[in-house]
Amino acid sequence: MRALAAPGNKILATHDIFMPALSSTMTEGKIVEWLKKPGDPVARGESVLVVESDKADMDVEAFQEGFLAAVLMPAGETAPVGETIGLIVETEAEIAAAQASAPSAPVAAAAAPAIVSSPVPAAAPPAPAAAAAPAPQPVAVAPPAPPANGRLVATPRARKLAKQLGVALETLRGTGPHGRIQAEDVELASGQPVSVPRVAEGSAAYAPAAAGSAAGAPGGGNGASPAPSAAMGQAFGRPGDTVAFNTLQQAVNRNMLASLTVPCFHVGYTITTDRLDAFYKQVKGKGVTMTALLAKAVGVVLARHPQVNGAYTDAGMAYPATVNVAVAVAMDDGGLLTPVLKDANTIDLYSLSRTWADLVARSRTKQLKPDEYSTGTFTLSNLGMFGVDRFDAILPPGTGAILAVAASRPTVMAGNDGSIAVKRQMQVNLTADHRVIYGAHGAAFLKDLANLIETNPESLAL
Amino acid sequence: MKPGLDAILFDPPGPVPFERAWRWQRTLQQRLLADPRGPETLLILEHPGCYTLGRGASLDHLGFDPAAPPAPLFRIDRGGEVTHHLPGQLVAYPVLNLQRHGADLHLYLRQLEGVVLDVLGQLGLAGQRLEGLTGVWLEGRKLAAIGVGARRWISQHGLALNVNCDLDGFAAIVPCGLADHGVGRLCDWLPGLRPDQVQPLLRDAIAERFGLTLRPPKDSERLRG
Numbered sequence A: 001m002r003a004l005a006a007p008g009n010k011i012l013a014t015h016d017i018f019m020p021a022l023s024s025t026m027t028e029g030k031i032v033e034w035l036k037k038p039g040d041p042v043a044r045g046e047s048v049l050v051v052e053s054d055k056a057d058m059d060v061e062a063f064q065e066g067f068l069a070a071v072l073m074p075a076g077e078t079a080p081v082g083e084t085i086g087l088i089v090e091t092e093a094e095i096a097a098a099q100a101s102a103p104s105a106p107v108a109a110a111a112a113p114a115i116v117s118s119p120v121p122a123a124a125p126p127a128p129a130a131a132a133a134p135a136p137q138p139v140a141v142a143p144p145a146p147p148a149n150g151r152l153v154a155t156p157r158a159r160k161l162a163k164q165l166g167v168a169l170e171t172l173r174g175t176g177p178h179g180r181i182q183a184e185d186v187e188l189a190s191g192q193p194v195s196v197p198r199v200a201e202g203s204a205a206y207a208p209a210a211a212g213s214a215a216g217a218p219g220g221g222n223g224a225s226p227a228p229s230a231a232m233g234q235a236f237g238r239p240g241d242t243v244a245f246n247t248l249q250q251a252v253n254r255n256m257l258a259s260l261t262v263p264c265f266h267v268g269y270t271i272t273t274d275r276l277d278a279f280y281k282q283v284k285g286k287g288v289t290m291t292a293l294l295a296k297a298v299g300v301v302l303a304r305h306p307q308v309n310g311a312y313t314d315a316g317m318a319y320p321a322t323v324n325v326a327v328a329v330a331m332d333d334g335g336l337l338t339p340v341l342k343d344a345n346t347i348d349l350y351s352l353s354r355t356w357a358d359l360v361a362r363s364r365t366k367q368l369k370p371d372e373y374s375t376g377t378f379t380l381s382n383l384g385m386f387g388v389d390r391f392d393a394i395l396p397p398g399t400g401a402i403l404a405v406a407a408s409r410p411t412v413m414a415g416n417d418g419s420i421a422v423k424r425q426m427q428v429n430l431t432a433d434h435r436v437i438y439g440a441h442g443a444a445f446l447k448d449l450a451n452l453i454e455t456n457p458e459s460l461a462l
Numbered sequence B: 001m002k003p004g005l006d007a008i009l010f011d012p013p014g015p016v017p018f019e020r021a022w023r024w025q026r027t028l029q030q031r032l033l034a035d036p037r038g039p040e041t042l043l044i045l046e047h048p049g050c051y052t053l054g055r056g057a058s059l060d061h062l063g064f065d066p067a068a069p070p071a072p073l074f075r076i077d078r079g080g081e082v083t084h085h086l087p088g089q090l091v092a093y094p095v096l097n098l099q100r101h102g103a104d105l106h107l108y109l110r111q112l113e114g115v116v117l118d119v120l121g122q123l124g125l126a127g128q129r130l131e132g133l134t135g136v137w138l139e140g141r142k143l144a145a146i147g148v149g150a151r152r153w154i155s156q157h158g159l160a161l162n163v164n165c166d167l168d169g170f171a172a173i174v175p176c177g178l179a180d181h182g183v184g185r186l187c188d189w190l191p192g193l194r195p196d197q198v199q200p201l202l203r204d205a206i207a208e209r210f211g212l213t214l215r216p217p218k219d220s221e222r223l224r225g
Helices: A094-101 A156-165 A183-190 A247-261 A274-284 A289-304 A350-365 A441-456 A457-461 B020-032 B106-120 B168-172 B195-210
Strands: A002-005 A011-016 A028-034 A047-053 A056-061 A066-071 A078-080 A084-089 A264-271 A309-315 A315-319 A324-328 A378-382 A403-413 A419-432 B007-008 B040-045 B049-055 B073-075 B083-085 B088-094 B137-139 B141-151 B156-164 B210-215
Touching: A056 B106, A066 A094, A078 A403, A078 B088, A084 B106, A156 A403, A274 A419, A274 A441, A274 A457, A289 A350, A289 A378, A289 A441, A289 A457, A309 A403, A315 B083, A350 A457, A350 B073, A378 B156, A419 A441, A441 A457, B020 B040, B020 B073, B020 B088, B020 B156, B040 B195, B040 B210, B088 B195, B106 B141, B106 B156, B106 B195, B195 B210
Parallel strands: A056 B141, A324 A378, A378 A403, B007 B040, B007 B210, B049 B073
Antiparallel strands: A002 A011, A011 A084, A028 A047, A028 A078, A047 A056, A066 A084, A264 A419, A309 A315, A403 A419, B040 B088, B049 B083, B088 B156, B137 B141, B141 B156
């Protein structure tokens, strides 16, 4: 999702259709057929086009309801993975405007990146997309609470079990995030023994995993909201059990072990967040999340510190062409994923927020494509919502650095002039591969990040 | 040994018209789309003579007028060029939720090749992959063709392995668009070999490679039409 400045300076909400990664070894794909024509309505989940790579076809579906506004790459052409190949708009009225402001379709199969990121006036951001998914939650189990809006929220497995066991879901209080009813709640209600967590069947086996136990908080502020209060901590087995690692946990284990071969060091910084917090309050209502704010801030600063965006390879220091900020998200059933906010430095804050909500929702249902969790160039791990004052993170393989973000808390500060003030501060801690990133690089990056957050967070919305 | 994934085996006796088997696959794909945690399926069968084209396939590889084909011709929702099906050739169509199997279409193609290599190994033959091509070859002749399609990572179509089929029908096309590669069949190396002898090997190789525990369909899971 992004916003285009349309003629007349009206802001227009368009959603990009990207060339998907059908395989970790796929670099480009051929568009076999557009199943929709520009102007056609598309439903969420409806196939819009077919992409071929090798002897395999995949239907590409719309993630939003709306209208296909433009085909940027015609059938028969080949596009690199991640390239924008079409645009979807939300209303019929926006079709013409999107077509007018869309880049014209490349005539030849040239790989001219079709990037249109016009600055978005902060005054008129597009309306946040209708609540796409249940707000994903930090790893800790939230205190039991009935669903906020009276709607019944239950996991698919819980629904299935309830049907099998004849349990009325309406009668249950869910112990999951936001009071979501989990399979365990159904089992408990039916008197069934609570089964050990199932083995996850994830697409995540190749996910570069990040910090040992990190969580993203798309909805929650970094310290802006209090940590979930007294509740049972998460465990994957009961006392006395030994529970096999699921696929995702095994993948995380491998990645964590791989980090032992990397000479890492840590460098920390304390950042005053009063101004960031105030700005967050302003834009929260527009669908902006603290995760997107932090990712955007990190992205912008990384673009000025390419060394910190770099990574070790056998051939030398690799400098990625883009700044892709991965954010660690713990999975309810164990393991963690690192969905990627691509081009975090250039994509506008509102689009980043929406993209993030979509990524998290799909990561929970294991619907992420490999390039959506494996293309991070830098990782962010935020445990602020738990109130932790500091932690350090383990470096995901293939990247040079990860930033551990702790909670922002009121702190008594002494000024150079002897004055005393209470300000909100958070500690961030960078873990970096010393073969590529040296202490001075890390420190300069953190100084710039602190400067941006402390003095000019409003610029993140420009 | 971890328990396998629940999977239904459909292995109807006798040739199944292509359009029928295709309809079955779409039904099974729909079921899995509706319930991604539901059982996966393996179809193993033979087709009466027919030709199929991948969605992006070129008509240049047909040696006949597409308006008047020597056998029914279908353009279908898979990748790849033209291929030929006929009795004496086993086809295997796994309808899998590939999210459980790596969520990687190239990997899936390599796994299907691996299945055929496993079957050949069981028969004492050393099949080959050819770099950059999809399929399995033996002494320069192509024994197995592979082409798949997927929607939200639910697969359909799969592989075709020539056992003792007539090869004349392949002369009317450039199989898979590869002009320089002849087509072969297993009975040229193992005279007298029949599909019913290879079927269990193919079934088991697929179950093994994808970690499936195969079972017959329940009444509610039967395919109509």
